[in-house]
Amino acid sequence: MNYTLDFTPVIDGLPDLLAACFGTFTLAIFGMLLATVIGIGGVVLRQSPLKPVRWAVIGFVEIIRNTPFLVQIFFIYFALPLAGIRLDPTPTAIIALGINGGAYAIEIIRGGVQSIPKGQMEAGLALGLHKAQVFRLIILKPALRAIYPSLTSQFVLLTLSTSIASAISAYELTSVSQRIESDSFRSFEVYFTVTAFYLVISWVMMRIFALFSARYFSYPVK
Amino acid sequence: MGRDEFLFLLIGLKWTVALSIVAFICGGIAGLAVALARTSGIAALERITAAYIAVFQGTPLLMQLFVVYYGLALIGIRMDAWAAVSVGLTLHASAYLGEIWRGSIEAVPRGQTEAAKALALRYISRMKDVVLPQAIRISLPATIGFLVQLIKGTSLASIVGFTELTRAGNIISNQIFQPITVFGIVGVLYFLMCCPLTIYGAHLERKFATSAH
């Protein structure tokens, strides 16, 4: 027990670590955007009149939700080149994050859509709007509002799982901290500090979500 | 991929199962303590457990495993990867389960506690005989949902160097250069573990939702 903590390598590495935080934010934000697109698109396809389409969405959701993200990111990392798509690790990680988050988003947003009273759809149809217009203009926003807390806590999880992208050497906080750790052998000091960084990052994310909500969902409800 | 490689994956699978069970049971015991402390009515205890939960829910599991792994070594506890990862996942599970069960305890109507108090039941009996049986029922879908998260989370032990299913997959994949096949099979094995639990959890949720009306 004669170990003395030495944070010097951490302090020397601070500029790199702070820069890497932006890498983490980049992964998280683009991952969330992609997840939202997949989530909304998946909900639309999930309501398709074609049975195979509905089953494909259900299958996608269940495969993603019942396998580890780490395995998914490896799979995508090796599968994309086979499909003729050559991407750097960072965009690959964004795709993996988007696909993973998207599967959860489908289930969450679907719950929101189901929570909207049937009368809203009927009122839109009675006014002569098409089904797609009703979904886009009338159902979507209140549905997103209804499930916003679940969606954002899922997105905090997505933000935290960006650290797993270090497994394919995407540019983000965990991979940079691993580099500093292996250069300095000050493992505990590095990871302890970086853990604190993540705490700040997830706090910032939650603040962003709250600000967005205050702007976008400002209409009053009973 | 041959028979030997597949057997190697199955050995990895065995460790994934073992890790999940240990973390779930130990994490469950610790999580119950967290939940009880979080609802104890003692301000200091509630604040400490709230912070404990916030830290574990606000940081990546991978970092938690790193910090525990190197932190234990730092205070002189020499542990192999298996033990260190078990401790890390146990702490992680205790925070998440603690938070899930706090919610469930608070979801039991206040009148239940008040009625138990009026019947002169002490804290232990109030919790054990009145509140917890109801809270467990409420929490079951979310608890099973977290168990699935935990099983998937054990895959991160591979990054710390513990050979469970995912790391076994990595090793085989590096040997035979068929990553798609190997990770496909690894994915299927995880799916076979998690999917029945997911279905069961969804079933319970539906059952409770309909019986609540």
Add this chain to the structure above:
Amino acid sequence: MTQAAIRTDSSEPMITMTGVGKWYGAFQALHNVDITVSRGEKIVLCGPSGSGKSTLIRCINHLEAYQEGEIHVGGMLLGHQAKTIDAVRREVGMVFQQFNLFPHLTVLQNCMLAPVKALGLSKAEAEQRARHLLERVKISEQAEKYPAQLSGGQQQRVAIARALCMRPKVMLFDEPTSALDPEMVKEVLDTMIALADEGMTMICVTHEMGFARQVADRVIFMASGSIVEEAPPAEFFSNPQHERTRKFLGEILGRH
């Protein structure tokens, strides 16, 4: 855009339903319903709950599909193809029991949405139309508010204005006052009376018998998915022909 349009030849009836039947699975909700509604006519539909009166008016704008018979709106056969359904819905306004205002849009936006998106009006035109109609239902000062900030009666008047913004040829009312607190019923009925006075063709599912007496050209009584009796209000209330009608009137008038 070429679209099937409702003819405005005033000699033919606005709505004709002939032999309309509707099933929910094995349950038959409408039996062989025949109704003709002339232009400018006001019909009140009443009957016990589950009698099929809401189902009937929801067939007219195809919120419910019917399986038997024919419905013509403005001379056009309401089939089951999207094109004719759209054409009919653009010209048939509907007011719901639960108002169904869109919570995320202001009163003004609620009124502008469909004219812009379904009729292709410019925003300026739609806004002018909306403000004019909000004034007509006496709620123009609330234009920038959200539905949740209004009382039930105000919401229902907005819902009426929203439907009118499509310049419909027919208005359907599905129990428009049933979800309202008693003190708000009158403001909604007054709005409907004003609309009737302007010559709108109206079909109202309602139990407001005072309204029926004052406004209706005909009262139709339904039970178990069939039309039991129809007559001008004076006759309907003073001299009901069928036992079921008498029983119903006894209950509904006794309650008030």
